[in-house]
Amino acid sequence: MTVVVTGASGRMGRTVLDLAAERGVKTIAVSRSETADADTACHPEDLPAVLSEQPADALVDFTVPAASVEFLEACVDTGTPAVIGTTGFDEAELARIDRASERIPVLRAANFARGVQALLALVREAADSLPGYDVELTETHHNGKRDAPSGTATTLLDAIEETTDATERVHGREGRQPRSDGEIGVHVRRAGSVHGEHEVLFAGNDEVLTLTHRAESRRVFAAGALDAAAWLHGRDAGQYTFSEVVEDR
Ligand SMILES: NC(=O)c1ccc[n+]([C@@H]2O[C@H](COP(=O)([O-])OP(=O)(O)OC[C@H]3O[C@@H](n4cnc5c(N)ncnc54)[C@H](OP(=O)(O)O)[C@@H]3O)[C@@H](O)[C@H]2O)c1
Structure with a gap:
């Protein structure tokens, strides 16, 4: 080839x-x-x-x-x-x-990354099983990355929105900004040489579920x-x- x-x-x-x-x-x-x-x-x-x-x-x-x-x-x-x-x-x-x-x-x-395909399926399943839970996404990449949020984060957000009623993407929070229903918090970090980390957090009913993928190379x-x-x-x-x-x- x-x-x-x-x-x-x-x-x-x-x-x-x-x-x-x-x-x-x-x-x-x-x-x-x-x-x-x-x-x-x-x-x-x-x-x-x-x-x-x-x-x-x-x-x-x-x-x-x-x-x-x-x-x-x-x-x-x-x-x-x-x-x-x-x-x-x-x-x-x-x-x-x-x-x-x-x-x-x-x-x-x-x-x-093959693991991200699994993450996508797991996020869809969690979003479907946990209606009404707060959803927050955090991604971290090296300090040379140009676009934000990452393409992978956008794909994960699309999957969450297809499965839940949460459709309002709130990018970071500052000042007086209480969380409202239907928000998905999106947090972007750019630092060092991190190859790519994506975490989706579901919280509600006195419990927290986090699903994380980390590229090691x-x-x-x-x-x-x-x-x-x-x-x-x-x-x-x-x-x-x-x-x-x-x-x-
Ligand atoms: N899909 C995935 O799994 C995945 C994983 C990692 C990164 N990415 C994405 O892949 C892209 C590249 O990431 P990277 O970290 O490799 O970036 P990078 O180190 O900045 O490399 C990008 C290369 O593109 C070429 N380039 C830049 N501007 C150009 C222009 N105007 N015309 C022609 N060539 C140009 C340059 O290569 P030359 O100097 O050799 O021409 C440059 O070194 C980003 O969009 C990133 O988000 C995707």
Whole structure:
């Protein structure tokens, strides 16, 4: 398998390249710098030409939204399946991803850790079993993370809102701000080199339930993205989810 790795000098890009090398997966690194270590390397502007000459089985993207949607256009032009781990897309960028998925297979996930898929299922179950309980979400990431709350936090909040009557997201609290029914408190921490922690707390009826996931290394995300790339190769155009990869085992 040959995988294109964009943002190759970034935190995730480097981790994906390292893991791909360990797995014997060939890589084409796409980077604005020359530090990337891969079988082949190119500048982002040259990606369309490189993909036309040297077809790849999938692209794995952990960059920034504006760059991610540009890389996706190169995938559409060359029929390359795309795995997108970048987070923080706006509505217009999401619409571009939707359009691309009419032409090529696209798998976008805010979190490629398998444990987060289990967390999502457990949070849905807890929210369903504990109606009326207060719900608070806390997430912690390294001090270089750009978007807040994290894409994973947003996915968890969507799941809670689908299952409970709590739909009002309150981001932090300050001053005189008593809690009201229907609130979901959202708390974001950015510090040090934390790879990613998400905790959902349910409290009521004189009890507290907390469900927590902690990524101990970026390798968990890289592994999930490479598994997704292998799974996506050869599929029809459309949008796929990481839960489909996990369920397929
Ligand atoms: N889905 C998941 O499981 C998961 C897990 C972790 C992180 N993420 C997300 O993945 C993304 C990247 O995270 P990270 O920690 O690896 O960030 P990072 O260390 O800042 O790396 C991002 C890389 O993107 C490339 N880039 C940035 N701006 C660009 C531009 N304008 N044009 C082209 N390339 C550009 C750069 O690589 P070059 O200099 O090499 O071009 C940069 O090093 C974030 O959105 C983060 O939230 C998702």
